[in-house]
Amino acid sequence: MSADHPPLRLLTLYDDVMNVYADRGNTIAVHARARARGLGIHATAASLGDPLPSAADLVLIGGGQDREQWRIADELAGHGDQLRAWADEGVAMLAVCGGFQLFGRWYRDSAGAELPGAGVFDVTTVAPGPGWPRCIGDVIAHSAVDAVGELVGFENHGGRTYLGAGARPFAMVEYGRGNNGEDGTEGAIRDRAIGTYLHGSLLPKNPALLDYLLAGALSHRTESEVRLEPLPAGYAERAHAAAAAVARSRAPRFERPTRPAV
């Protein structure tokens, strides 16, 4: 693939608000990998008070604290129709941590107050409140998408997310806690839209996922199913291997991990 097609339309949502766990790394990795592949990027940042652009091929949103989630929840929920329509037409998306929670149906915080979600994923999240530990630590998970395979990352969330009848898990955890520490699921996937608790930063160290999202974005841009040529990612693969070794040495192993059906 070369630059003989128009640039990919990258949309980052609230990246000046929802960026507490190094989610900028995902944006940095998208730009670097696109450059290495000779793909052009047209980047738009939409934050509080900004309208969404008319079209996008790849949407990124990161995590934030409760205070930041409160600030954006209503406005993001107001973009719900557009975001769901985009998901249906195959726009690639990555929503991490707090962004994933608000891409669900609703989020109930530790005080019991409910924040509306954009409803991209049929998931709901409850912050269990005092006495419940946060889910913090290294994660290894196995994606429902064959091409993505093993994922490494770091999770840090108080909220427990549960999948509704219309949701499919993005991955199953082998090490770590995942969506809720109970069912072994990690994140959610709907067409090319992915929600996940993994930061760490996710896309730099998981080049297969990065390529999957880029291929999805390119397919949306060109309205044809695009397969990317293999491209070495030496530093990324070594960082992936190092993070996986660390997770295996110190993270709790999840009981009976299974791979979800695609």
Place this chain on the structure above:
Amino acid sequence: MSRPSLRERSALLIGRAAGATTRRLGRGGGTALPGLIAARLAPDLLATFARTLADGVVTVTGTNGKTTTSHLLTAIARADGREVVANDSGSNMERGLLSTFVEADRRAGVRRLGVLEVDEAELPRVFPRLRPRLCVFLNLFRDQLDRYGEVDSVAEGWAAMLAAQHGDAWSPTLVLNADDPSVAQLGAYARGRVITFGIDDPTVALPGREHAADARFCICGARFEYSAVHMGHIGHWRCAGCGRARVAPDVSARGVMLGPGGTEVELVIAGEVSRLILPLAGLYSVYNALAAAAATHALGIASDVIATALARAAPAFGRQEQFVLDGRTVRVWLAKNPTGLNEVLRALVAAGPPLTVLALLNDGIQDGQDVSWIYDADVERIAPLAPTVICSGDRADDLALRVALSGIEPARVERDPERALDAALALTPAGGRLEIVPTYTAMLRVRELLARRAGVPSYWVGEHA
């Protein structure tokens, strides 16, 4: 003044013996063990000890600059003729504080001042027992979120600690960074005096806000606006919603000239101006000096004593410490979170090319197990200098990826610090500079290596020891 009980004195002796044994065995400075043992044997020891300090206790907390600020504060107080008990090893949890007391020489009848850096999440737990006369709050940035959870919860802990009634009319003086809204807003909870410090110099402002800005929203919910950003979310702020705004500080810096190895600054203490060269690089060092100046001013120390002591200060452990190895100047710049690393990078840019950097990333409990914070720092900042970068530490591969994504091809990736140091020295031109940028546990390790080769003690020997 109450004296330690018999039980407490025995706990002390046992703890002190344990510390000496640890050092004899060569297991580092033995900074936490004496306190751990003493606390087990006598749980009220912290409060008892704090009461024995006739000149009272000063606490220093915040994300960045605790060790350097405490170090400067101690230097000024000693220059004023005061006897100081300080935890200058940087061991800043309860057992580290206890160890400091256990190890300190207890001479009766001397007016002594405690200068204690305290971990930002630990402070609320030890505050009622230390009963500080003065509390310095430096800044609040994202740091070790795998340990602290969220930045906001630290700020909430401080506010609750100050708002709580502690049983009597004890009212500590608060020394607050006027330029950090998360810190400045603590003034609302003060029951005693408030002294503020800040920078009044338009030339040091950044062109815009950094990515790693943390306090974006006021407690009223509106977004902060800035007429000048100095680092992260620190600068001249105001809230458009409720009108809360930075107040003109009592102690300030003007005319700041950032140099490669020092900083020229005009120090203004309650209207009195002193011009001095601070022997520490970087704007963050100016904030640390201001905090120390504001605290010692609040203790009644004269401005000229403060300025003279600051100009003579030596760096603290692992913070811009300098060694000479194989004819090369080696500097150690501890960096453990995005804002800290950004400031180090800014100082390295000010020092100029040629730039050789040995960066070490560890992921121990004290470093933060989550190494993703390196993506929040602006590593790209040094790319135009075409630096030679050697990546090391337990997470050398993560670091190398970050460096490569910033457009710098790492010169070497070598997990082992000693081999990395050899490689870095070999890549540093003869007579040149090697800048070592480690996380906390990597700093301890690399400093040990440097000290051994340069022939200086490998653990920190406080002046009270």
